[in-house]
Amino acid sequence: MLRVASVPASHVYVRHLSDPSVADMSVADVARLADPVPTDGRKVPGGWWPPLMLEPGWVNENHDRFDVFHIHFGFDAVDADALTAVMQELKAHAKPLVCTIHDLRNPHQRDPEPHILRQDLLVAAADALITLTPGAAQEIRRRWDRDAHVLPHPHVLDRARLEAPRPATDTFAVGVHLKSIRANMDPLPILEALTETVSGLPAAELVVNIHDEVFVPDNHWYAPHIGEAIRSFGQHEHVRIVEHPYFCEDELWDYLSSLAVSVLPYRFGTHSGWLEACYDLGTAVVAPSCGFYAQQRPCREFTFTEDVFDAGSLHTAVERAYSDWLGGIPAPRATWRQRHRERAMLAEAHRGVYEQVLR
Template structure:
């Protein structure tokens, strides 16, 4: 069953729950209203990621986000932002005059909890407020949750304002830390011209599973086996499985012995179409997604998904697992899949429903652009309230 889109609230400061204390307002004293503020300079970690870029309206506003500093070792002219230089407390001390608000989204995987405490200390020392958007309550790249939990135990209590993407994530934040997060939806991922791109016509019913480099939260083989069996019973249905070659490379961190062997065997047996390739660039990714009727997310833990948002932009139906809060992001079909295992019957039912009903849940281009403008206003008002 599809779930409703995340709540959209009016622009106002994040209210504090009982016990919701992060210390005094950096800089002290009440800030000006959004209408009275001039340019607001934001040190955003990161700034160049598509999620952050689309928090600004197409014509710009009063918010100016500092460009991502080039990490040590990154080639000149590179758009690489990781590991984020701004997370260093020394960077904050040296560049405090260049920004008004610090906004952390993601990219702190390699930071120790003590390093994050040093960052918060530097921000307070320089009178700079911290906004933290909680994208991930669990880290999809880590089997062991302990490090990410320790990082969140520093960031969530220490931030001056919290944002997250879904009501369910906000409820968990309140339950775990006694903090209240403002719920703001994910902006569009596909560029505006792609929002009006016609979907291609084809005779098959194409279901895709992209294994990528088999990050920790993926368990694709049980999902693929069920899909192959189910689609074999549906006339015209085809299963396409994509992955990156790292999973077959013994020298790679992502090496997963046996996974590609099984997928190749299923390909040879005509049960699926396997495509092994390096990372798609953006245009190739949009071509891939719009060519699918259904994209199945083979995750067993996680929180939110930009992939799901791109599918919504392009009109590709998503079959999302029960873990995390994917079903609260956008309309999609669901199936049971979490750390305890796969509910095969629910996956079969979801795929059959997609095949029989052919849902049309594509984002309206005007709605997506209006939503982007609302998000920009919400962020600008939140920043202004902190200053």
């Protein structure tokens, strides 16, 4: 059995890299170490933040427990010197490093330089690279002259949700989920364009969700000016503004299932777990042209980058989704059989990468 220290192990992406046909993990080809639990309770739901495996000293103390070290997420919580120390510890104990490049640009940071610096360190130290799309692999080759294995994102939802029928509705709901307005989101031009577009579509509604912490003083995400600007769109009869705390998973999947279309308001980014969840549920996605969303799963695309916004392309993408909805044409949706087969492939492919770097 190959023992892998995955950073983090409890993230849904990593959990769904295992073969779903193997129920007993004691006989699995690959076993992943559980995320270390912070002693002071510093963690987000899921338990993997900050990633203690990336603290200097952890590899030295635990190197006999794993064969391969695999980094996915969380290295943005570690400064460059600490990350360098971790790479040195891996080298000292002859432990190979695999790195999956999910985000060529960190969606939580307006300044790209800190992320670039850390990725430079990781890519230089990595024995193998993985990414999700051919476009990302091409960009990795351009930046670092390295080849990356291209392996798709696994399913996000469980089988019951994947196979559940979509709720019946007479409303064409176009959703923009702003969460707490992270760095790569630029909602106001998107909402202005969608308000106009949706006003011309019978039985259509624009649903704008935002976390209530945006309006709470002393909260890290407090942003009253943009919050009030978003609230102002609620004056339109066909626009509904919904303020709420973080959804639990069931609330999130129910919300996504209620939408005909989810519009991603990102000025920059690379790949999206949100897009995968929509694909699992059969909710159409209109994605920006930045990043490689259109290579990741079937979706419509509009022109939206840090420098350019073409409102006409967004209008066209939503109108085409509306035409499909009127015609009873369902959005692309994964089946459990497809996801099961894909996940088995991913498990085998990752095992192959681990065996390769161990050789």
